[in-house]
Amino acid sequence: MPSLLILVPLLGIIILNLMFKFTRRRVAFWFAFVLFSIQLAITLLYRQPWYRITEPAFSPFFKVGLSIDSLTFVMLLCIEIVCLASLVVSRYTLIDRDQRFNFINLLIIASVGMNGIVMTRDIFSLYVFLEITAVSSVILIAFRRGKLALEGAFKYIMLSAVATILMLSAIALLLLVSGGTDFQAIHTSIMGFHKSRVIVFAIGIFLTGLFIKAGLVPFHGWLPDAYASAPSAVSVLLAGIITKACGVYTLIRLCTSVFGPSVSLNQVLMLAGTVSIVAGALAALGQQDFKRMLAYSSISQVGYSIVSLGCGTPLGLIGAVFHLFNHAIFKSLLFVNAAAVEERVSTTDMEKMGGLSSKMPVTSATSLIGFLSASGIPPFSGFWSKLIIVIALWQSGNRAYAVIALLAGVLTLAYLLLMQRRVFSGKLREGLQGVREAPFGFCLIALLLAAITVGVGIFFPVAYAVLFEPVRGVLLR
Amino acid sequence: MSGSELRLFWEFVIFIIMLSVVGFYCILVTRNLIKALIGLEILTKGVTLLFIIVGHSTHQEALAQALVITLIVIEVVVIVVAGGIILSVYRHEESLDARALRKLKG
Amino acid sequence: MMLDIVLLMVMVIAAVWSVMARSLLKAAIGLAIVSVIITIFMFKFNASLAGVFELSVCTGLITVIFLSTIGLTKPMTHKQILEFSKDRARRYGLLPVLVVLAGSLAIGLLNVPFGFTLVQKASQADVRTVLWNLRHLDLFGQIIILLAGGFGAVILFKEIKEDEW
DSSP: OTTHHHHHHHHHHHHHHHSOHHHHHHHHHHHHHHHHHHHHHHHHTTTSHHHHHHHHHHTTTOOSOBOOOHHHHHHHHHHHHHHHHHHHHHHHHOOSHHHHHHHHHHHHHHHHHHHHHHHBOBHHHHHHHHHHHHHHHHHHHHTTOOHHHHHHHHHHHHHHHHHHHHHHHHHHHHHTTOSSSBHHHHHHHHHHTTTOHHHHHHHHHHHHHHHHHHTOTTSOTHHHHHHHHSOHHHHHHIIIIIHIIIIIIHHHHHHHHTSOSOHHHHHHHHHHHHHHHHHHHHHHHTOSBHHHHHHHHHHHHHHHHHHHHHHOSHHHHHHHHHHHHHHHHHHHHHHHHHHHHHHHHSOOBGGGOOOGGGTOHHHHHHHHHHHHHHHTOTTSHHHHHHHHHHHHHHHTTOHHHHHHHHHHHHHHHHHHHHHHHHHTSSSOOGGGTTOOOOOHHHHHHHHHHHHHHHHHHHTHHHHIIIIIGGGHHHHOO | OOSSTTHHHHHHHHHHHHHHHHHHHHHHHOOBHHHHHHHHHHHHHHHHHHHHHHHHHTTOHHHHHHHHHHHHHHHHHHHHHHHHHHHHHHHHHSOOBGGGGOOSOO | OHHHHHHHHHHHHHHHHHHHOSSHHHHHHHHHHHHHHHHHHHHHTTOHHHHHHIIIIIIIIIHHHHHHHHHHTHHHHHHHHHHHHHHHHHHHTHHHHHHHHHHHHHHHGGGSOOOOOOOOOSSOOOHHHIIIIIOHHHHHHHHHHHHHHHHHHHHHTSOOOTTOO
């Protein structure tokens, strides 16, 4: 039942806040853990028949369509997994119980927002849930009120609000020709009038707004600041899922179902994607702070998904979604490890690190897995998704883009392995003698995420058939 | 389709475009954080007016109104949160100069 | 018709004044004027419920929020205004020029063919029916975002204690 994924967390927040102050501070973490596990269970069971039995009881209330199709399913999995990872990280990095309580509430609200984004089929409700996610993530970035965090949060909220204004203007213009705001109605009217300058203008500004949200070059200004200055648990959330659900998922959904198959749209997407891949990778090479390097790496990986989307073929779409899933998993893994290192070493400057693998073996090993997957080395999951993207580009005749994607993969390998070497390999630096391995929960969640990366990579045919092949159906409308 | 049916709409759009120019200029040029927020508000007013005039031109006033009401509620929350951030910045820095927010290299 | 255009001109002039004003209080008042004119248009175009919202929330609540933020941060801003006033004219002088330019360009676009026809809707449901029956999800969204805003206000408006970094 799709609406359960919105109602259950909402109920959770209400219950959590109605408890006595003493109880709720202690209970918050486990309560949220159970809540997210329930959401994960609901997601995994979405094909069961009892969903449809309970439907009539809810449907008069939730008439505006919420539905779960194959693309939504993949996104929901990512959301729940990354939220759980962020929750576990917060247990160790936010010692103060009050802060953790605030964090958990905002985390639940953000997850409601993202669940809504991926399940809705109405363009204005999409805006509403986008705003919910944006507002809660801004508060999450700023809630410890450090100087740098406030700066990152302010840049984020201003750019996000500008993106919102652009999207709203586009919706208003589209309402001129469409009778309603659901995807179907807008799609029909766009197909009817796709030569009109006003409609093309509306789609153009909507795309600009979405590019800002997704962090594509040249609208990526907020992204490195926000990722690097946010508290560690929030960075995991931001990099792992928020940018993807808000920006990349909405691009995929709207470009396939609403703005229609269109050659010029695909050209724009491929161009923007390629520029992001290359610019992100080049910028990542020169960074000292390793959260910043991961942020630029995110820009680059998002570019891969967009290039694949711009391809226009079903295989391209599958590649984009698969890479989205993989990116969510390995980027969260990398940020979890970054949080562990930051927690133990108290800095994120790579100049001050070196040789940590002797002191933090689990973190180092899982980091290596994450980096190798991000670079596209077999047998990890990243290899398969990049392969599909390159094949899709080659097959659809965009040979030049395929070559660029391949070469950028080499660049990715370069800077990521550089990072692994600087932080973990080599001799242990002087001040780092007292560093211990990360706490148990960190290791657990890092191992889990690494296991998913390895598992999807090794059992690729199964994962492909179950999770990603059905996404093809989104395009065939 | 010529402009005659949409004359009223187009008159309003001219002014909405001017309002948007004011808003964007304000956000780009100002050095004061609160002014930037005011610029954002001006942009929002422009979009609100756009919704109303679109609703009127296509006889969908009810839908446009419903959307505008939701829009207004969301905008208030955004302003409250942005205001909170600005207040926190002020308490750290004792100034509202946006140049104080240049520590992150971007 | 003429009244419309006069009101719209006043709105744009108020917005320009709001941006160019030296004092933040005047800027907030300019914003309130823009809100009031928008409310007038809402009532004129048969969107009375939205007009009431706009008047109470935007003109009222948002102006109060701005004034309180300005009030809480006022002492420092006056000092800096004197510093900045020299290059203010250079920075902001461009604005009225740009606005008039944009307006004339837009008028010029009046004759470009649009290439679409407006959708024609048969009957008009009342806004309350639309809101309560059709757009449940938006109502839920409003409740959730108000919750988020509540948390944000509580978290962000507290005093910063010394031990926070």
